Amino acid sequence: MKKSLFLLLSLAPAALAADLTGRFAPGTRYEEPAAHAPANVSRMFSRNVPRMADNASIDLPAAGGSGLIVWAIPSSPTAAPLRTRLGAPGVRRFALDSAGELGIRGTHEVMHVRDAAAGSYRLDVQVPSGVEGVTVVVAEPDSRVVLSTWAAPLSRQPGEAVTLHAELRDGHLPLSGAAVTARLTAPNGRTFDSVGLVETAAGVYRATFADLPLQAAGAWQVRFDAEGRTATGAPFARTGSGELMAERGAARLGAVRAEVVGDALRISAPADVALAGAYRFDVQVADDARNALAWGEAVRRLETGAASLSIDIPLADLAGTPVEQLFLDVRLLGLDTIGVAGRVTMNVD
């Protein structure tokens, strides 16, 4: 019993740990959490070739002005080599045979065309017996035709609208008139029907939803597919990705309060806790010019219902900045289940 209790205490999130505070390195600028992750920039697309017969053909659009990489991947490991034929001059072939370190099992085939002209290339695939199909991934690594995609908000609280964003450009020129779709995959792997994005400005395509199609917390992945033609008529296709974190709504932070108590700045906030567990009360302090000054973190075990949170930041860590010129970024982070429960910012008056 004594040993079990010791192990329990030593392995659990350190709910009884002392609060931590510290100073930012001089010159550090406060950075607000980004609304969305950096855009995924794609010069590739993928196609599935289902096994309808022993042989299948697929047209691969290429915008040109780049090399062309074609990667043929059987749906399941097969000892039989893939047999493919790409209708392009100067094709170099590489077999990718069981590179287990990369998660590759069985035999894949990679084809490389050094300088691909704009146009459509026919790929013939002999699908090995016992294989459901072949996925073909095509990239034009040096192409000027780029699809940039993201999903927002990156940290999405229940009830917040979701935006899927795609941008198509040919160098500096926006690409209008493309067909752009997106498909959401829930954290549990369930994939939903694709939806069309609407061009809201030249080359900018968007879809906004009031809610996610499923109440599931965790990382939602988005696959974007775009097809169209450049201003010179060259066909192109691109596949991109995005991701957002659907938060659980585990707790809600109330209005933050700051006051000087002795030689510390005491920052406190009420919380309405929906899911009991270990949380961390995080505070970042900056001056009114957004120079980051100090930080603090306090682990607390919270029960459901109303809770009161506070942490003391030593005044000595605030570089002599008057309290009324301070800016606070206060967060409540889940520790039992990783995720942002709440975030509030305020200027101290």
Place this chain on the structure above:
Amino acid sequence: MMHRVLLAAAFAALLGTSVEAKTGVVFIHGKGGANLAQPSVARAYWGEDMIRATTKGFTVPYLICSYDGTQYMWVAGGQVAGQIYNWMMANAIDDIVVETHSFGGVVIRWILSNPTYDTRYQPIINRIRWVNSIAPPNKGSEAANLAGTLSGSWLTGWLVDLVGQNNDSTRNCTTSSMSYYNQYYLKGTAGRPALPKTVYNIAGTGLWNDFIHSEDTGLATLSGIAGMPGEDDGMVSQYSAQAVGVVWFTTLANHHHNRRNDYRKIGDSLATDF
């Protein structure tokens, strides 16, 4: 880097004056299969020559951490912390140099960033001299994004082996996920609190190291398909590896070779700490 050499010499001199001081080295591998929880598989991940070179012919006490390579950083961190804690206590190690490869660099950042998450973390942090992080996806990996992109196809599930399964460790390493974790849970990137110990990063910038290996062909292909900006080692871009800590050096060894002491003698460089 003269500053680093001087620091290592200072550590050696300092430790030499203490009867109790004992230095050790810890290896933390990257993501992969669940079988990386087996010590023999984790050892093979690095290769015998990397371990020999780094430990100066096995004369420096060492620990090869072995954790399930499919899990999130906080799960891996718990497994790694348990092994380090037991090893350092059993062997009275009080000066630890940590060598990480790939996702291992994110796992040690989790531990360094969240000292109150687990009561074993702080004693470990106290004993760490510094971390040498080889090809860490500090801002994520565009190659990891591919797993999510492609798993959204209508034939969901049969392509996800491409860059490692679309499992928790791969999800942890997407550029979006790392953007999220860097903003809320991990320290050391711009605008975030500093890590409590220095991380020296080693970014890979080469692809075609060895034409006879499928891994090299695969990494070069991944680099082209995933659209990694700037230089990369086939799995992790230089900008991402260098987003945290101090640049120690870059290597032409690709992601397959930069955890080994073969194409470039990286283990020999790591050994200069001792």
